[in-house]
Amino acid sequence: MSVSSLRPTATRLACTAFVLSLAGCSTLDSMFSTDKVDYRAASRQTQGLDIPPDLTQLAKDNRAQVQGGSITASALSAAKPANSTNAQSLVSGSVAAGAAGDVRLERSGAERWLHTSATPEQLWPQIRTFWQERGLEVIKEQPEIGTMETNWGENRAKLPQDFIRSTIGKVFDGLYSTGERDMYRTRVERSATGTDIFISHRGMQEVYTSQGRESTAWQNRPADPYLEAEMLSRLMLKLGGKEDAAKTIVAEAGSPAPATTPSSLKVGGETQGARRPLSEVPDSLSVNDGFDRAWRRVGLSLDRHGFTIEDRDRAAGLFYLRYADPEQAGKDEPNFFQRLFGAKAATPVRYRVSVKAEGIKSTVRILDDRGQAVSDDNAKRILSLLMDDLK
Template sequence: MLAVSGCGLINHIKGKDNSGDNLEYESIEKKTPPLEVPPDLTAPSTDSRYIVPDLAQPESKTYSAYSRERKDGKQARILPEGFDKSFMRMERSGTQRWLVVKNEPEIVWLVIKEFWKGMGFGIEIEVPEAGVIETDWAENIAITPQNAALRKISTIERDKFRTRLERGEEGFTEIYISHRGMERPTDPGLEAEMLARLIEYFGVAKDKARSIIMDSKAKERAYLDPDNQDVLVMEGAFDRTWRRVGLALDRIGFTVEDRDRSAGLYFVRYVDPENKINEEPELLDKFLPWNDQEDTNQPTEYRILVIGTEIGSEVKVIDEKGELNQSDISKRILNLLYVQLK
């Protein structure tokens, strides 16, 4: 059964029963105190767009049905009753994992927002048309000393997460979660932990949620073409590779300006760390006529091409003419992707 009490579930995933996982987040952004309603006025009604569906009520298979139930004051659930693998499954390639859920992205979107809020995060970025939700930075207060003196000498962990929703096979939504640490690198284990907690939030028992994560097996590896280091070879088909590359870009921290799935193109902004663009120029350098640092100190747009092949897929960095970009920076970009996708 998928019946779960809302308050109990939110308390659970916030870390009060995390079996030593030591995860309890609090947004570092200042929170605005709630408005106090004068005693002679009626409190405002809750915005139904931000209510987590009750998993035990009659199912909503479409967004329109979900909206009607909300309008009628009814509650909906995100998964059908009687869980089995046809409703939810975990897939994996290398260190990447993603969740496949039987429901429409429009409904999953609402639940994802409430999940992150329940975990203690604020929502910093929402791009519905791209299926992207990004949290703000939050501090893991479960391991942070409350003593002011100890805080000064202790490591404070701050994390943020990006969730990307992709419309999968008919009637399914694929959920990708990528982690970024303020003081530490991307942690695939923490991404898996958040996916497990999201499965619990959908109403699956904790032990079952953990088994879903553990049962996912790695497949579809990636490698740099030994005969052409400017090409990253992927064992998966185009659809899978397209989504994996998108998740890898999120993990690395690239700014994705645009994407054209039909053409297999990601348009990204990249700042070369060896270009020293963040260094403050010397005072006299600002007035030298031959100093063109202002033009080179800007992030450069690159095009990452994903194409399907007979044996899988290939990933390349190309220029505006569609030709292979063989610069040192393009090689660096491919290597960054390879580290995430291998």
């Protein structure tokens, strides 16, 4: 047998060995990892990721300081400078990692959150570390009102794990995309017995903007209860909770929503159903819940829709919002390049979302910055978004 006849065989063997070695690595990975949520793989990508528009909120005017107990607008405006020490401790991360104390799951209907006897000052650095360990960068912190937001991340665990993807595809991982991005907001509320922790999810998906599929754009997709439950369970373990209880959170949430792969991207359209006419939106919403649950549900709904919450006053039942154009709600002001091409900053308007108990029910209204009930178009748009979550 000639040497020339052996060369193709040797080449084929080398290629086969290379593919099998990659397959072997993938098999080992699958043996030790069954996660359905993985942002760390995406965070290792240095190029090739099509990041959606940054939908973080408008800058806050820094009028608030940390308060013990409930946080009210009037108390914050008159806060003493000494309270800034607490704010600094929230950001500095100087609290010992094991200071979280006990943690347990609380639930009311479909809402779930964590409760611990630890203070927000003790929890804040651990929550920041938790998101960083998940592969998500914390891009916005407001310790004075207890909110923290991550950047937009891609859940690479949603990518199909066929033979090609799990072998050769690993080498060209940046060429694959789920067509989805996720962002999380953590809300930390001080209570009489400790701290309540809420996690809300916001999603974006890539859609084609023309029938010819030459270009795409990012649009909102519904919040995923499974992802919220998954992150809540992992945070519970991070803070010292029991594994069985953490698994229960995920089991009760069901299965994760399927990824929107490029082959199934829609052309335009709304992912959250057709928008109702403002004429069909009432001036107020009646919720069949007592105040405690109505307050939690309204807070989660505002978080999921990405509203800029400047302040909140549970005692008065008020969320203080800064709301811009309905198409720009929750978006940042244009950067230098956007302004260069004519983009204009939305003019924010301050509103208050009022949650008031009325017997065994609660009423949700929109107030202006003077506390007067309003029913303009912006108020109706806010109520329209809340309607879907509170029905």
